[in-house]
Amino acid sequence: MECTVDGLKKVRDNLDEEIVLRITKLDSKPGSVAGKICVTDGNEVMEAYASFRMANAISSWAIREKSLIKLIDYAFCEIDNKQVTHKERLIEYSPGKFVFSFDVVDIESSEIRVVSFGVVAKSLHSDIIQDKVYIFSGSGGIQPSKSQYTPFKSKWEILASKNMVYNIQPDDVGFPKIVLDRKTILEVSEMEPDTFVDVVGVVTLVGLTNVTCKDSGTLIKRRTLCLGDESGRSIDVCLWDSKAEEEGSKIYEKFERGEKQFLCVKGGKISEYNGRSISVIGASTVLLDVDLEIVASVRAWYSVTLDSTSFIHVTGSSGSNLAVRTTTISEMMGLNLKVMESSDTYRITANIRDIRIDNFSYPACTRVVNGRQCGKKVSSAGEDVWFCISCDSEIQEVDHKYALHVCIEDSSQYVWAIAFQEAARELVGLPAQDFASMRDENYDVFSAHLDAVRSKVYTLKVRCKLESYQDSEKMKFYIVGLDV
Numbered sequence: 001m002e003c004t005v006d007g008l009k010k011v012r013d014n015l016d017e018e019i020v021l022r023i024t025k026l027d028s029k030p031g032s033v034a035g036k037i038c039v040t041d042g043n044e045v046m047e048a049y050a051s052f053r054m055a056n057a058i059s060s061w062a063i064r065e066k067s068l069i070k071l072i073d074y075a076f077c078e079i080d081n082k083q084v085t086h087k088e089r090l091i092e093y094s095p096g097k098f099v100f101s102f103d104v105v106d107i108e109s110s111e112i113r114v115v116s117f118g119v120v121a122k123s124l125h126s127d128i129i130q131d132k133v134y135i136f137s138g139s140g141g142i143q144p145s146k147s148q149y150t151p152f153k154s155k156w157e158i159l160a161s162k163n164m165v166y167n168i169q170p171d172d173v174g175f176p177k178i179v180l181d182r183k184t185i186l187e188v189s190e191m192e193p194d195t196f197v198d199v200v201g202v203v204t205l206v207g208l209t210n211v212t213c214k215d216s217g218t219l220i221k222r223r224t225l226c227l228g229d230e231s232g233r234s235i236d237v238c239l240w241d242s243k244a245e246e247e248g249s250k251i252y253e254k255f256e257r258g259e260k261q262f263l264c265v266k267g268g269k270i271s272e273y274n275g276r277s278i279s280v281i282g283a284s285t286v287l288l289d290v291d292l293e294i295v296a297s298v299r300a301w302y303s304v305t306l307d308s309t310s311f312i313h314v315t316g317s318s319g320s321n322l323a324v325r326t327t328t329i330s331e332m333m334g335l336n337l338k339v340m341e342s343s344d345t346y347r348i349t350a351n352i353r354d355i356r357i358d359n360f361s362y363p364a365c366t367r368v369v370n371g372r373q374c375g376k377k378v379s380s381a382g383e384d385v386w387f388c389i390s391c392d393s394e395i396q397e398v399d400h401k402y403a404l405h406v407c408i409e410d411s412s413q414y415v416w417a418i419a420f421q422e423a424a425r426e427l428v429g430l431p432a433q434d435f436a437s438m439r440d441e442n443y444d445v446f447s448a449h450l451d452a453v454r455s456k457v458y459t460l461k462v463r464c465k466l467e468s469y470q471d472s473e474k475m476k477f478y479i480v481g482l483d484v
């Protein structure tokens, strides 16, 4: 067996292949959770933390210095200078419990996330400064990364322990400011939803901050801007939470002054809402007019084009749930949609013919993930215990959310439609939990309430979608709100 040529480069590049390295130094006690080792591929040497799994293997295989190790599922963390490229908020995910993470890059553009909990999270959050260079050393661990929250390719993340030492270093221009795997907006428009993307473009429009109500009922700030690039396309970019306020206000002010701005978004998430758009979430980084080659080239391209009106916009009408026009149910049913295609939002004047009252809500997960409620449907796992597949954990408390089936009727036709959380709440006038309690505790009051809901005529915002279900296609109707 021989050392793999460029084995250490392969480790850094996160390649998914078997490599063989020679151990030059071992610092791992049997039974300890993390091992520190030096390895070489015969060319360069890397000092590293090994993963929990590796540390166990080192103890149990009785691997000695100078022996060769074959690594398939390897995990290393170099003890090296790293620049912080992205600092997250300190998140209190349940009372008194904190998580904080930040992303670092080394001089060769390899990125990895450092995650910390509890007191370690609090002290790192107050000490770590974005864009500064640090040497991280001391004992830490490594755990598999969570791809749904990590906007770059890395199979692992560093788990900081309280013994981790970090020393700030002088600024070093050799470190990349940001590592981009840039896609054009045209490419983004053809990619799968929920994928992380990096885009660079010119800001062609900036909106004001709005407050949006999430399905979970929490209010959240949001600001939409429009970004165009040399693919001739433009797209809505939604900034959420603090990014809507902080980065968003700066962009807005400059835009109002008529300045042309070039924006880099790293780790934006593709959203399918209303065509394609990009969501800038906690894990995303936004840089304005940054000194990068790619930004310079987009700027150069724009200086000859100068016309932002010619972009083809890949997001549906901005302002998403605005109804495009008034129509009738039968006219909506006659729409010619492709499978999974969603129609525009239409305004329909209808009364409610019936409401399904046996099963109008579902238990939803209350766990806070990345500062927001998970909200996925949970299943019962015994008395007062629920299981959330999305969080892969048991939870004790649930929220009740609407999935209200309503039969709506106008002069042309009637049809069953679904109203989720906010829309259902607007119709019923009560949260799902209260409506369920009313039904279970006092049926007469519940029944009178239903009659009241049914007695009115509504102007509903409705959209429809052609869904495929067990080889057949079915047009589904969604009430997205009341038009007032």
Ligand SMILES: [Zn+2]
Pocket: 365, 366, 367, 374, 375, 376, 388, 389, 390, 391, 392
């Ligand atoms: Zn969950």
